Amino acid sequence: MARTARAYTNIALIKYWGKKDKALKLPWTSSLSLTLDKFYTDTKSTIIDNDHDVVYLNDELLDDSSSLRIRNYLDVVRKMYGFNDHLQINSTNHVPLSAGFASSASGFAALAASVNETMNLNLSNKEISILARNGSGSATRSIYGGFVEWIAGNSNETSFAEPIDENPDIDIVLLSVVISEAEKSISSTKGMELSVKTSPFYSNWSTLVASEIIKIKQAIANKDLQQIGEIAEHNALSMHALTLSAQPPYTYFAPETIRIIQIVKTLRQQGFLAYVTIDAGPNVKIICSKQSVKAVKDYLDKNVQNVSTFEAHIGKGIQYF
Amino acid sequence: MARTARAYTNIALIKYWGKKDKALKLPWTSSLSLTLDKFYTDTKSTIIDNDHDVVYLNDELLDDSSSLRIRNYLDVVRKMYGFNDHLQINSTNHVPLSAGFASSASGFAALAASVNETMNLNLSNKEISILARNGSGSATRSIYGGFVEWIAGNSNETSFAEPIDENPDIDIVLLSVVISEAEKSISSTKGMELSVKTSPFYSNWSTLVASEIIKIKQAIANKDLQQIGEIAEHNALSMHALTLSAQPPYTYFAPETIRIIQIVKTLRQQGFLAYVTIDAGPNVKIICSKQSVKAVKDYLDKNVQNVSTFEAHIGKGIQYF
Numbered sequence: 001m002a003r004t005a006r007a008y009t010n011i012a013l014i015k016y017w018g019k020k021d022k023a024l025k026l027p028w029t030s031s032l033s034l035t036l037d038k039f040y041t042d043t044k045s046t047i048i049d050n051d052h053d054v055v056y057l058n059d060e061l062l063d064d065s066s067s068l069r070i071r072n073y074l075d076v077v078r079k080m081y082g083f084n085d086h087l088q089i090n091s092t093n094h095v096p097l098s099a100g101f102a103s104s105a106s107g108f109a110a111l112a113a114s115v116n117e118t119m120n121l122n123l124s125n126k127e128i129s130i131l132a133r134n135g136s137g138s139a140t141r142s143i144y145g146g147f148v149e150w151i152a153g154n155s156n157e158t159s160f161a162e163p164i165d166e167n168p169d170i171d172i173v174l175l176s177v178v179i180s181e182a183e184k185s186i187s188s189t190k191g192m193e194l195s196v197k198t199s200p201f202y203s204n205w206s207t208l209v210a211s212e213i214i215k216i217k218q219a220i221a222n223k224d225l226q227q228i229g230e231i232a233e234h235n236a237l238s239m240h241a242l243t244l245s246a247q248p249p250y251t252y253f254a255p256e257t258i259r260i261i262q263i264v265k266t267l268r269q270q271g272f273l274a275y276v277t278i279d280a281g282p283n284v285k286i287i288c289s290k291q292s293v294k295a296v297k298d299y300l301d302k303n304v305q306n307v308s309t310f311e312a313h314i315g316k317g318i319q320y321f
Numbered sequence: 322m323a324r325t326a327r328a329y330t331n332i333a334l335i336k337y338w339g340k341k342d343k344a345l346k347l348p349w350t351s352s353l354s355l356t357l358d359k360f361y362t363d364t365k366s367t368i369i370d371n372d373h374d375v376v377y378l379n380d381e382l383l384d385d386s387s388s389l390r391i392r393n394y395l396d397v398v399r400k401m402y403g404f405n406d407h408l409q410i411n412s413t414n415h416v417p418l419s420a421g422f423a424s425s426a427s428g429f430a431a432l433a434a435s436v437n438e439t440m441n442l443n444l445s446n447k448e449i450s451i452l453a454r455n456g457s458g459s460a461t462r463s464i465y466g467g468f469v470e471w472i473a474g475n476s477n478e479t480s481f482a483e484p485i486d487e488n489p490d491i492d493i494v495l496l497s498v499v500i501s502e503a504e505k506s507i508s509s510t511k512g513m514e515l516s517v518k519t520s521p522f523y524s525n526w527s528t529l530v531a532s533e534i535i536k537i538k539q540a541i542a543n544k545d546l547q548q549i550g551e552i553a554e555h556n557a558l559s560m561h562a563l564t565l566s567a568q569p570p571y572t573y574f575a576p577e578t579i580r581i582i583q584i585v586k587t588l589r590q591q592g593f594l595a596y597v598t599i600d601a602g603p604n605v606k607i608i609c610s611k612q613s614v615k616a617v618k619d620y621l622d623k624n625v626q627n628v629s630t631f632e633a634h635i636g637k638g639i640q641y642f
Contacts, residue, residue, distance in 0.1 A: 033514035190487060200529040201522035208521040208566075230569070237570040241562035245529075248551070249558040255583075262576075281590060 001117040002045065007132075007142045009039040009101045011174055011285055013232040013277065014213050014287030015239045016137050016150065017205070019189075019197040025137045026159050027194065029209040030152045031218060033141045036174060036234070038317035039095040041103060043110035045087045045118040055086045070111070073135045077112075081121055089114070096235035099310045100283035108135030109142035113318045115316055117200065120305040127317070129160040145316035147220050149213065166317060170223045173293045175286040176310040179256040188280035191243060198247035205242055209235070229275030229287045236277040254282035259304060267296055324441040328430035328453075328463045329636035330360040330422045332495055333608055334553040334598060335534050336560045337471065338459050338526070339517040340510075346458045347480050349517065350530040351473045354462045354539055357495060358636035364431035366439040368406045375409045389430070394456045398433075401452070410435070419497040420631045421604035425610055429456030430463035434639045449639070450481040458489060466637035468541050470534065482503040487638060491544045491561065494614045496607040497631040498621065500577040507571055509601035512564060519568035527565055530556070550596030550608045557578055557598040575603035580625060 012090040016031035048054060054076050055067040062070075074087060112132035116123045123131065125143050132139035134156075141148040144163040153159030186194075188262055196202055212235050213306045218224065219227035243250050257278065265287060272292040277285045288296050337352035369375060375397050378390040381436065383391075395408060409434065420519040433453035437444045444452065446464050453460035455477075464470040465484040474480030508513075517523055533556050540548035564571050585607055588595045593613040598606045609617050618630055 169455055199523045200559065200564075204479070204521045204525055234566070234568055234570055237572075238521065238566040239567040244562040245559040246521070247555055249555055251558075251579065251582065253574070253579050255579045258572065258574050258576045261572065310418070 002114070003320040004042050004044040005110045005113035005117060006040050006042050006319040007037050007106045007113060007139075008037060008145070009095050009103070010035045010138065010148065010315075011277065012141075012279070014137065014209055014216060014235050015229065015279070017154050017201065017239045017242065018192045024156050024159070025133050025149070026156075027137060027152050028156065028291040029206050030213055031141070031146050031150045032164070032213055033034060033138075033150070034104070034172070034174065035145045035148060035315040035317065036312040037143060038310075038312050039106065040315075041091060041093050041095060041098060041102050041106040041110040041129070043089060043091040043107075045089050045111075045114045047118065047161060048088045050086045053086050056090045058090070058092055068284060071202050073108070073111070074115075076134050077115055080134070081119065083119055085119070087115070087118065090273045092219055098178060098308075100176040100281075100285070102138075103278075104136035105138040105142045108132050108139035109318065111135060112144070113143070117320065124319070126160050126162075130156060133159060140220045143318055146314055147215070148318055163317070164220060168220065168223070170220070170228075170314075171291070172225055172227060172228070172314065173288045174312045175282045175288055175293055175296060176312065177260055177281045177286060178310065179254055179284070180306045185252050185281055188307070191250070191252070191280050192289050194246045194250070199242045199245045200235075201242055201245050205238065208238060225287075228275060229273065230312065232277050232287055233275040240278060252281050253279065255258070256304070256307065257282045260284040260286075260300075260307070262265040264296075264300060267292075267299060269279055272296060322635070323367065324365050324437070324641040325365040326363050326431045326434035327363050327640040328427045328434060329356050329466070330356060330416050330424070330427045331356045331462050331469065331636075332598065332606075333459065334549065335530055335537060335556050335598070336600070338560045338563060339513045339523065340458070343404070344482070345430070345477050346454050348471070348473050349460060350527050351532055351534055352462070352471045352483070352530070354459075354469050354496065355493070356463060356466045356469060356636040356638065358458070359631075359633050360420060360422050360427065361600065361636075362412060362414050362416060362431040362607075364410060364428075364435040366408045366410050366435045368439065369409045374407050377409070377411045379413055382498070393431070395436075397455050398436055399607065404440055404442065406440070408436070414556040416455060417469060419629075421497040421602075423459075423600075425457040426459040426463045427476075428458035428637065429453050429532075429582070432456060434464070434641070438641065439579075443516040446638070447481050448485075451477060453492040454480060464639055466611065467635055470538070473615040476516070484579065484638070485538060485541060489541065489544070489635060490633075491546060491549075492612070492613055493546055493549070493609050493635065494588045494609045495633045495634065496609055496614055496617060497632070498581055498605045498607060498627050500575055500581075500603045500605070501554040501581065501627045506573050506602055510602050512571070515571070516569045520563045520566045522563055522566050526559065529559060545593060546608075546610055551600050554596040555607055561599060573599065575600050577625070577628065578603045580603055581607075581621075581628075584620060584624060585617075588620060593617060618632070
């Protein structure tokens, strides 16, 4: 009986923003993330005597439309590894939407690892990372713990993640600040496409990412949390600059996003270590030190309504049990 | 007795963002504006038998520190035109800060025109535009009415404004939406400097401005308000993209700025003609048609607290009386 695979979510400190190959999910630039504890997906797969795949999410059977992305992904996996069996997938998601994290990173990482187990593919972590990428770009990085780089590459075989430091002795806390915002924003896939095709600044984004990856790896080696925070904040806001300069312009920022950015700046002026990073949505993640996180949470509680915070720390790579 | 000079404020549709010569206020790029009615400065100057200049603003004598910028400017003017007389300046400002406009554009345009009158310099409008630029970059454009281009140039003599259409038959209304935001933001001079020196996107900004000036002039010639609005909104938000990508990143946006951007997008989806433009502060200006302005104002009144709106239309160039 195959083991269950567990994969954790990750937060990009140097953002993945733009695909150069949509089908293979090859990115225009490398990216770099921190794998987080607490938010994860558990996935088990079983060979079934059936002509199509069956997917259970949180113990509920998904209908054809809800399971389409996963079934299409399994078609890709079958083609890549030359088997014909259909699978039953049982997945349990511990990445609540309400915590401000997407579940595709941990979801496709756990699924790739689980299929490797069940089908006895004997894949290396590098190969599991490639397999996960074919499901979702950010899943590439969730194979490893700690700080992880996704090397852009230029083909299916050369685009995969590598661990930078799986067990870093760095005093880092990630505080997810979740904003109650009804407005449905543009999907990250659509947002990336608009930025790549229409932002006059996109060509400079590629150059910027290359230099910031070198800098943040040095900061990680130096265990310099302030440097890590500065680089991550600049990279995230530069990604959002691409959306403002797209044609037509758009933004993922909600009014409260700006409020949280202002607060983090105020807290820094008061001497607390805190930097923002923001993905394709209104929520803000705050990079803190263990020392500063309580002050940051207290300040938010006192000064902002309608937000909730979730604390995460350095997480591990794929686990099996 | 010299006449009083009146100059109106202007709103940049293609922004001036970055100086290549601080002393001469030579910009890195050309820019393009609409001169507005309603908000203006009236200035009279008189030769006085005194060894320093005296400045009255709104009938109050300015102290040495408050009048410093104007006195320094008059030193520059004396040097440029080789006279030694000192002047008494009487200026009345009809550009309330509360309406969301800076008064330096109309202020230095009226002052330049007034000194030309009083000292019988017999300057052409082009020369007055150059003289105004030495006081404040945006004042360069307030010499003319309607749509005006400030040609960047590369020396004191080659950087001046030119009228594109002083009396355009275009159905355009500018709605200034003023946000009550206590937070003091970074000055435009400082903001420009940071963007030029540190944004990885600044080199592409210059290319973008050059192409958007050509496009918006075509849209003005075609009396195509929708095109004018689209180009102006994209240009303004791209300017703000430069602040987000500066090192360290910063933003002029307040939470309410985002709220107004969202509202303008919603109104567009409902079929109303409305586009935003934003300068170095939290306030938003909305480019409307005469037909859409009432709906836009009503929507803002109903949906946003703590904002006030001011309506402006196409204004004239320098007037004397």
